[in-house]
Amino acid sequence: MSQGIEFNRLMxxxxxxxxxAMARSRPVAESKPAEPGAPSFSELLGQAVGKVSATQQASNQLATAFEMGVGGVDLSDVMIASQKASVSFQAVTQVxxxxxxxxxxxxxxxx
Incomplete structure (x- = not known):
């Protein structure tokens, strides 16, 4: 369930x-000054890429655990984690x- 929460947070x-990005594309006269301490676009993008990477690593670890026969790892969990990693990667690719x-x-x- 925590992977679903992470995916929702990523989205x-x-x-x-x-x-x-849409707010920044407006003319300068309309845009508000940046809040002090607010993360920049590059920081946010870097965090999103980091979370996608973490999702992929978790999916790979779960698949490896299933392949090794570790107890408590279900095939449905492996497939769901794999799909979450795939969707998050596709989203970052589209961005x-x-x-x-x-x-x-x-x-x-x-x-």
């Missing part, structure tokens, strides 16, 4: 990152793709 953070596309769009703007 909430991804939505928060998206909202943060990366959007960031790359935004960078390319900005670079192609006439100056």
């Amino acid at each position: 909430l953070e991804m939505r928060s990152l998206q909202a943060d 990366r793709n959007k960031l790359v596309q935004a960078y390319q769009d900005i670079m192609q703007m006439p100056v």
Whole structure:
């Protein structure tokens, strides 16, 4: 159950990152000054990538434990952990793709 909570937390953070990115894309006159001590976008993105990595490692450890025959490890738990790791990786990949596309769009703007 804690893996479900971690996945939900990851998705909430991804939505928060998206909202943060959308807020930063507004003109400077409309944006609010950054709160003191608030994490930067790169820090939030780094944390999200770290959590995806942790989810993948947990999934791999669970799969290895199942393959070794460790008691208490069910195949359904292994498959659920694997799917969570896959979905979280796909989400981070999509965020990366959007960031790359935004960078390319900005670079192609006439100056």
